[in-house]
Amino acid sequence: ETGVTQSPTHLIKTRGQQVTLRCSSQSGHNTVSWYQQALGQGPQFIFQYYREEENGRGNFPPRFSGLQFPNYSSELNVNALELDDSALYLCASSPNRDSWQFFGPGTRLTVL
Amino acid sequence: GQNIDQPTEMTATEGAIVQINCTYQTSGFNGLFWYQQHAGEAPTFLSYNVLDGLEEKGRFSSFLSRSKGYSYLLLKELQMKDSASYLCAVRDDDGGATNKLIFGTGTLLAVQP
Numbered sequence: 001e002t003g004v005t006q007s008p009t010h011l012i013k014t015r016g017q018q019v020t021l022r023c024s025s026q027s028g029h030n031t032v033s034w035y036q037q038a039l040g041q042g043p044q045f046i047f048q049y050y051r052e053e054e055n056g057r058g059n060f061p062p063r064f065s066g067l068q069f070p071n072y073s074s075e076l077n078v079n080a081l082e083l084d085d086s087a088l089y090l091c092a093s094s095p096n097r098d099s100w101q102f103f104g105p106g107t108r109l110t111v112l
Numbered sequence: 113g114q115n116i117d118q119p120t121e122m123t124a125t126e127g128a129i130v131q132i133n134c135t136y137q138t139s140g141f142n143g144l145f146w147y148q149q150h151a152g153e154a155p156t157f158l159s160y161n162v163l164d165g166l167e168e169k170g171r172f173s174s175f176l177s178r179s180k181g182y183s184y185l186l187l188k189e190l191q192m193k194d195s196a197s198y199l200c201a202v203r204d205d206d207g208g209a210t211n212k213l214i215f216g217t218g219t220l221l222a223v224q225p
Binding site for chain 1: 116145147154155156213216217
């Protein structure tokens with residue numbers, strides 16, 4: 001157990017809908033990173049938040065957006081869902097932006 | 113470009129030793145991680161190398177050669193529960209601003225009786 005929690009565990013949406021995924025970071029951690037893991041692939045970096053500001057972004061379109069709150073929990077929002085957005089979404093928290101990352105259990109998103 | 117290569121699948125026998133190789137080419141390097149991931153679960157940390165050489169941790173060891181862009185994970189005394197995907201990941205500091213992990217596709221290890 002890493003102390004990082006994510007909700008919901010599973011989610012089913014249809015094309016064109018919007019989704020919000022949530023992550024509670026480990027106590028004392030101020031940095032949250034989000035990753036997308038498609039079936040049979042390694043996780044891909046979406047973006048990172050450090051002290052409520054975006055601190056780097058991977059190669060994902062603008063319909064992937066995020067927030068970090070004053071308590072350092074975070075949200076990942078995806079608009080206009082596409083079938084290829086079906087994946088395991090992983091959140092990882094770290095004590096600081098240059099520290100090791102600890103992964104949450106993930107949210108399995110299925111887009112029909 | 114960013115590229116991390118590792119074999120897709122490997123098979124080994126219970127009680128044996130297996131070595132999973134990883135080669136990488138990344139724009140930045142601030143350490144290499146190995147994670148274990150069981151199907152449908154989150155990756156769990158196994159090892160971390162930032163300097164050249166071997167790091168040993170119980171049944172698991174990891175080696176790094178920065179000049180060769182090469183690492184391996186060595187698993188000894190294999191157990192059935194070691195059947196999982198093993199992910200190699202490079203921490204790319206992207207010039208110091210971002211602490212992101214770049215993952216390989218993972219090596220699916222099947223341990224047979």
